[in-house]
Amino acid sequence: MINLNMYGWNDKLNQLKQESTYSALAHGRVSVVHRTCYEVVSETGLFQCELTGSMMYGKSEFELPCTGDWVIFQPFDDHKGIIVDMLPRERTLYRKKSGTVADKQAIASYVDKAFIVQSLDDNFNVRRAERFMVQILEENIHAVLVLNKADMGFDRQRVEEQIEHVARQIPVFFTSIYQPETILRLRESIAEGETVVFVGSSGVGKSSLVNAVCEKAVLLTSDISVSTGKGRHTSTRREMVLMDGSGVLIDTPGVREFGLAIDNTDSLAEVLDISDYARSCRFKDCEHTGEPGCAVLEAVNSGALDRKVYDSYLKLRREAWHFSTSEHEKRKRDKSFSKLIEEVKKRKANF
Ligand SMILES: Nc1nc2c(ncn2[C@@H]2O[C@H](COP(=O)(O)OP(=O)(O)OP(=O)(O)O)[C@@H](O)[C@H]2O)c(=O)[nH]1
Ligand SMILES: [Mg+2]
Ligand SMILES: [Zn+2]
Structure with a gap:
């Protein structure tokens, strides 16, 4: 018997499991993903699992289980299983x-x-x-x-x-x-x-x-x-x-580039430790790129803030903006595409 608490299982996760339609089945944590095969650690050992079709349907790749996710599965044969549900993701x-x-x-x-x-x-x-x-x-x-x-x-x-x-x-x-x-x-x-x-x-x-x-x-x-x-x-x-x-x-395997995938840049100034300056800017919505009374630029010019950190802030912010607008447009495109499919289906049904 494997004690899943060592893998981070707790009461909160147990509660989340109870909310699933499949709460009576086994649960476990994805330990490795090889293409379509998921290794799942459960109380009764390691299972090689696949996903049900409905788990994959209409999902983008990033929504499928990844290493660390908690899943519910139906065991069969000798340590094989089918993943039927995934607990809501946290801290991914x-x-x-x-x-x-x-x-x-x-x-x-x-x-x-x-x-x-x-x-x-x-x-x-x-x-x-x-x-x-x-x-x-x-x-x-x-x-x-x-x-x-x-x-x-x-x-x-x-x-x-x-x-x-x-x-x-x-x-x-x-x-x-x-x-x-x-x-x-x-x-x-x-x-x-x-x-x-x-x-x-x-x-x-x-x-x-x-x-x-x-x-x-x-x-x-x-x-x-x-x-x-x-x-x-x-x-x-x-x-x-x-x-x-x-x-x-x-x-994890080494990555050559690590592109930002965030759609909120509010915390960026804090993370790069420039928020103390940003709070003193004359305008609340100051973008720190040349507005009068910008305390961030003042700090750069006086040498109090490293220009390299400031440049990095602008670069990461541009990148995050670019990601979030592109993602937004992509979602809109996907939505109108699925609408189109629905319409075609309806027309076919009426035909
Ligand atoms: N001198 C020195 N070499 C180290 C140290 N840690 C790792 N290495 C060596 O660095 C090389 C790469 O180590 P890995 O652990 O395979 O590196 P990795 O980050 O897992 O690389 P990927 O799996 O390709 O992402 C090996 O030859 C290690 O022996 C260290 O503290 N000092
Ligand atoms: Mg390695
Ligand atoms: Zn400013």
Whole structure:
């Protein structure tokens, strides 16, 4: 018997399950998704599940279950099942699907914390960290910056200067898989039943950190495959791992670009730590791009606010606006398209 409380199951989720038409069936948490097959951890073990047609009907890809979602399924045969319902999503990390204008992609659901992992070499990039932070905090998920490979030479003072505004908002950890005390600190920051997703570029050490925190090699990393002569291993799926007596870790494949998928830019100023200035602007609806009495621009000009942070704010805001207008138009298009189909159906019926 698996105790699902360790995976984050609680009374609130149980209540939500009771509201489903299928409340009498089994429930579990999606631990891995391979194309159309969903691995679901349940009280009676791991099940390989598929979706019913009605779960897929009329849904966009981002609405289908993702790693971390809680689902209700009908078991059959030996550890196989059919997913018939999904509990309402909470704290889901999305990103803009690369190569699209307005498609969202669900990375993981029911997430408490997201570790933004960067390595302290060429990968370290404050602008990229800000981008992750904006998306994560928008979903009410706690963000943590994990600067990995601290065993390699780096200029700590320079790094700390660059992340000053980030460090005022979220915790920052310097880690190395070769420095056990740094891993211990990271491990201690994860509470029992908590779900943590690891995100960042490829090769920064996400899978290595998951292994180090769990104190066992649960995931393949670059190194392991090098030793077996199979070339560089890079993670290809979002995979859930249970920590001994503690939280749930979700490893994700490295992303080359992390596009914003938010339609509200209200919190942006706060996340980038410029809201104190923004509050002093003469106009309440100041966009901080040249209005008289703009305290944000004043702060940039006086050097109190780093121009790079200000530029980043404008860039992320433009991107979020672009995403939300495109998404809005797309929804309108989809709606008129389904209306058209309905009309054609009606005409056919009357014919
Ligand atoms: N020096 C050093 N190397 C590390 C550290 N952590 C990970 N690495 C190495 O970095 C390489 C990439 O590690 P992975 O854990 O596979 O990276 P990843 O972020 O999971 O990469 P993807 O799965 O492609 O997204 C491996 O060779 C690791 O051994 C660290 O703290 N210090
Ligand atoms: Mg990996
Ligand atoms: Zn202003």
